[in-house]
Amino acid sequence: MEGNMPRGLENIIALESEITFIDGEQGILKYRGHDVQSLSSHSYDEVSYLLINGRLPDKFELDSYSKKLKQERVIGDDAIAILKFCNFNIEAMDALRTAVSYMSHCDPELNDNSAEANVNKGIRMIAKFPTMVAVFSRQRRGLDVIQPDLSLSHGANFLYMLKGSKPTDLESRVLESDFILSADHELNPSAFTARTIASTLSDIYSSVIGGLCALKGPLHGGARMAVMEMIDEIGSPENAERYVMDKVSNKQKLMGFGHRVYKTYDPRARVYKQLAREIAIESGNMLWFDIAEKIEEIAYREFVENKGKPIYPNVDFYSAVVYKYLDIPPKLATAVFAIGRSSGWIAHCLEQYSDNRLIRPRAKYVGPDLD
Ligand SMILES: CC(C)(COP(=O)(O)OP(=O)(O)OC[C@H]1O[C@@H](n2cnc3c(N)ncnc32)[C@H](O)[C@@H]1OP(=O)(O)O)[C@@H](O)C(=O)NCCC(=O)NCCS
Incomplete structure (x- = not known):
C-alpha cells in the first residue's frame, strides 16, 4: 500500500460486469453463471456464444453461430503475404498483433461502432485468429499454408492447419477445453486494457489489439x-x-x-x-x-x-x-492463449460499449514541485 492506495489496483472494484464471476478464496470461476469445470466439456463455439450473448445457445443458434465462425476462418492472400513478411524470429503473438491490425484496414465496418457491426467484427476475429497463427507458424517453418477445414471444430481445425494432419479425438478435445479455460477471467489486465480502449469509443479491433499487447507480458499470458x-x-x-x-x-x-x-x-x-x-x-x-x-x-x-x-x-x-x-512450440504459446481469450475480450468490449463511461482514473502526483 502507498498511503491508502493499493498498488497495482489490487482488490479495487473498477466496474460492474455480468460476464465472469471469481471467488478467489474458494477457487470458483463461472462464465455467465456456469461453472468453468462443467463448461470445459462443451465446444468452444458454445462457450464463445455464451460469453458474447449472455446465455448458452439452443441447437439452432449454435448451428448458425458455428456456421458463421467457419465461414470467416479463411484469410486473404494479402494477409498471408503480410504474415510472410514478418520477422520469423518473433513470437507468434507479435505476428498476430500485426495481422489483426492489417485485418482491420480491410474491414468496411472498421469505424461502425453499432452493436451489430461489433458482433460481426468480433466473430471475424474469433474465426481468423487460429488461421493467422497457423499461417505464420507454417511459413516460418518453410511449409505450405493449409486452408481451414470447415468440417472440423475450432480446436481441431487449428491443429490441422498447424500440423497438416488431423489431430486425434483426445487432442481436439484437449485444445477445445484449453480455449474454453482461457476464454475469460474477469477484469484481468488484458480485458481491462481492452475495456479502457473501448471506453474511449475507439474501434473494437484497436481494443482487442490492446488486449493482445497486455496478454503478451510474462506476468500475464506470457x-x-x-x-x-x-x-x-x-x-x-x-x-x-x-x-x-x-x-x-x-x-x-x-x-x-x-x-x-x-x-x-x-x-x-x-x-x-x-x-x-x-x-x-x-x-x-x-x-x-x-x-x-x-x-x-x-x-x-x-x-x-x-x-x-x-x-x-x-x-x-x-x-x-x-x-x-500438443507439440505447440513455446514461441506460439501466448498466441494460442489469445485464440481462446478473443471471445472474452470481445464480450468485455461489447459490455463496455453497451453502457459506456470513459475509464479515466487519477494518479497522485509525487514529482518535483518546480515553481
Ligand atoms: C501473477 C502474479 C504477478 C501476481 O502477483 P501479485 O498479486 O502482484 O503478487 P506479488 O508479486 O506482490 O506477490 C506476493 C508475494 O508472493 C510472492 N510470489 C507471488 N508469486 C510468486 C511466484 N510465482 N514465485 C515466487 N513467489 C511468488 C512474491 O514474491 C511476494 O512475496 P513477498 O510478500 O514476500 O514479497 C505473481 O504471482 C507472479 O509474478 N507469478 C508468476 C508469473 C505468472 O505465472 N503469471 C501468470 C498469472 S495467471
Missing part, C-alpha cells in the same frame, strides 16, 4: 511460454528440486505459480492438470507431466508448507504441459 521453457530447461524430474530451490533462494518468481485473485488452487489449473495427465498417457511419454508434478510438489512444500504463502499453480502451469504434448 507466463505460459516461460513455463514451457522452464520444463525444457529442467529436463528431468530429478533436476526440479535444484531448479525450484535456486528460484526460492534468489527470491525469483517461479513461473506458472501465484495469482492476484486466487489465494487457493486455481480451478482452471485443476482441469488443465487432468487434461495434461490424459494426453501424456495417450502419448506414452509421461516425462513433461512428471517434471511438472515434481515442480508442483516442491513449490507446495516451499511456498505453502514452509512459508505459509498461498502460491499455487495458476492457469499457465499445466496448460504449458498440455501445449508440450
Whole structure:
C-alpha cells in the first residue's frame, strides 16, 4: 500500500460486469453463471456464444453461430503475404498483433461502432485468429499454408492447419477445453486494457489489439511460454528440486505459480492438470507431466508448507504441459492463449460499449514541485 492506495489496483472494484464471476478464496470461476469445470466439456463455439450473448445457445443458434465462425476462418492472400513478411524470429503473438491490425484496414465496418457491426467484427476475429497463427507458424517453418477445414471444430481445425494432419479425438478435445479455460477471467489486465480502449469509443479491433499487447507480458499470458521453457530447461524430474530451490533462494518468481485473485488452487489449473495427465498417457511419454508434478510438489512444500504463502499453480502451469504434448512450440504459446481469450475480450468490449463511461482514473502526483 502507498498511503491508502493499493498498488497495482489490487482488490479495487473498477466496474460492474455480468460476464465472469471469481471467488478467489474458494477457487470458483463461472462464465455467465456456469461453472468453468462443467463448461470445459462443451465446444468452444458454445462457450464463445455464451460469453458474447449472455446465455448458452439452443441447437439452432449454435448451428448458425458455428456456421458463421467457419465461414470467416479463411484469410486473404494479402494477409498471408503480410504474415510472410514478418520477422520469423518473433513470437507468434507479435505476428498476430500485426495481422489483426492489417485485418482491420480491410474491414468496411472498421469505424461502425453499432452493436451489430461489433458482433460481426468480433466473430471475424474469433474465426481468423487460429488461421493467422497457423499461417505464420507454417511459413516460418518453410511449409505450405493449409486452408481451414470447415468440417472440423475450432480446436481441431487449428491443429490441422498447424500440423497438416488431423489431430486425434483426445487432442481436439484437449485444445477445445484449453480455449474454453482461457476464454475469460474477469477484469484481468488484458480485458481491462481492452475495456479502457473501448471506453474511449475507439474501434473494437484497436481494443482487442490492446488486449493482445497486455496478454503478451510474462506476468500475464506470457507466463505460459516461460513455463514451457522452464520444463525444457529442467529436463528431468530429478533436476526440479535444484531448479525450484535456486528460484526460492534468489527470491525469483517461479513461473506458472501465484495469482492476484486466487489465494487457493486455481480451478482452471485443476482441469488443465487432468487434461495434461490424459494426453501424456495417450502419448506414452509421461516425462513433461512428471517434471511438472515434481515442480508442483516442491513449490507446495516451499511456498505453502514452509512459508505459509498461498502460491499455487495458476492457469499457465499445466496448460504449458498440455501445449508440450500438443507439440505447440513455446514461441506460439501466448498466441494460442489469445485464440481462446478473443471471445472474452470481445464480450468485455461489447459490455463496455453497451453502457459506456470513459475509464479515466487519477494518479497522485509525487514529482518535483518546480515553481
Ligand atoms: C501473477 C502474479 C504477478 C501476481 O502477483 P501479485 O498479486 O502482484 O503478487 P506479488 O508479486 O506482490 O506477490 C506476493 C508475494 O508472493 C510472492 N510470489 C507471488 N508469486 C510468486 C511466484 N510465482 N514465485 C515466487 N513467489 C511468488 C512474491 O514474491 C511476494 O512475496 P513477498 O510478500 O514476500 O514479497 C505473481 O504471482 C507472479 O509474478 N507469478 C508468476 C508469473 C505468472 O505465472 N503469471 C501468470 C498469472 S495467471
